[in-house]
Amino acid sequence: MQRALRLLEAVASHREGAPAKQLARETGLPLPTTYHLLRTLTHEGYLLREKGAFFLGDAAVRLAGSGAVQNRRIKIENSLARWRDEIGVPIYFALYREGEVELVAVADTPSAPAVEEWADFRETAHAHAIGQCLLGQLDSKTRQDHLDRYPVESITPYTVRNRQALLDRLGALGRMEPLVERQEYALGTVCAAIPLTAGSTVAAMAISVPLHQEDRLLPAIERLRTEIGALFSSVVLSISI
Incomplete structure (x- = not known):
C-alpha cells in the first residue's frame, strides 16, 4: 500500500x-x-x-476529493467543539443540499447533550429550528417542493400546525433573525438557529437548551451569530462544493 x-x-x-x-x-x-x-x-x-x-485517473481524483471534504468536516467539527466549550451548549451545523437536510456535524458533551434524533431530521425539517432555518432560506418553489415531499405533520403537541402556519412564520422572519423553536421537535427542549451565508449555499447553525434554561437561549445564539459567522462562511462554501 x-x-x-x-x-x-x-x-x-x-x-x-x-x-x-x-x-x-x-x-x-x-x-x-x-x-x-x-x-x-x-x-x-x-x-x-x-x-x-x-x-x-478518475479513481485517484475522487479519492483526493473525498479526503479534502473529510478534512473540511474535521475543521468544522473542531470549530464547533471550541464554541460548544465557550458557550456551554450543544451546537449543530447543517446544509440543505440536493433537496435534503444534511446534518453535517454536532458538538455536545455528557453534561450538555444534543437532542436525540428520534424522528428523521430530513423528514421533519418543519419541526426543528435548524430545519426551519434552512427552509426559510429557500426560494418559494424549492420550499414548496420540499414540503410536498415531506408534509407538515405533528411531532409533538407544540409542532407548527400546518403548512400555511409554517410559511407565515418563515415569511415573518427578518433576514438574519434567529429562528426559535420551543418543544416542536423534542419535549422539554428549546432550540434556536441562525442562517449562514456563503454564496448560494444554504446552511445554518443551531443550539439547544433544556426548557428550564430557556433564558440562556437567545444570549447564546446571539453570541454565536456575532462571533463566528465570518469564520464559518469560508468553511461552509468549501464543504458545499
Missing part, C-alpha cells in the same frame, strides 16, 4: 505525466515492482496511461 501511494504521489507531481522509468527513479522502487504497481493502479482506475506516460 505504501509503495502504491508513493507512486500516486509521484504521478501527481507531473501534470503532463511521467514514464515508468522516471517514476521508479523518483520513488526508489525497483523497475519490475514499479511496472507491476503501475499496471495494477491503471487496471483499478487510479492511473491512466497515454503514449507511455502515466497520469492520475
Whole structure:
C-alpha cells in the first residue's frame, strides 16, 4: 500500500505525466515492482496511461476529493467543539443540499447533550429550528417542493400546525433573525438557529437548551451569530462544493 501511494504521489507531481522509468527513479522502487504497481493502479482506475506516460485517473481524483471534504468536516467539527466549550451548549451545523437536510456535524458533551434524533431530521425539517432555518432560506418553489415531499405533520403537541402556519412564520422572519423553536421537535427542549451565508449555499447553525434554561437561549445564539459567522462562511462554501 505504501509503495502504491508513493507512486500516486509521484504521478501527481507531473501534470503532463511521467514514464515508468522516471517514476521508479523518483520513488526508489525497483523497475519490475514499479511496472507491476503501475499496471495494477491503471487496471483499478487510479492511473491512466497515454503514449507511455502515466497520469492520475478518475479513481485517484475522487479519492483526493473525498479526503479534502473529510478534512473540511474535521475543521468544522473542531470549530464547533471550541464554541460548544465557550458557550456551554450543544451546537449543530447543517446544509440543505440536493433537496435534503444534511446534518453535517454536532458538538455536545455528557453534561450538555444534543437532542436525540428520534424522528428523521430530513423528514421533519418543519419541526426543528435548524430545519426551519434552512427552509426559510429557500426560494418559494424549492420550499414548496420540499414540503410536498415531506408534509407538515405533528411531532409533538407544540409542532407548527400546518403548512400555511409554517410559511407565515418563515415569511415573518427578518433576514438574519434567529429562528426559535420551543418543544416542536423534542419535549422539554428549546432550540434556536441562525442562517449562514456563503454564496448560494444554504446552511445554518443551531443550539439547544433544556426548557428550564430557556433564558440562556437567545444570549447564546446571539453570541454565536456575532462571533463566528465570518469564520464559518469560508468553511461552509468549501464543504458545499
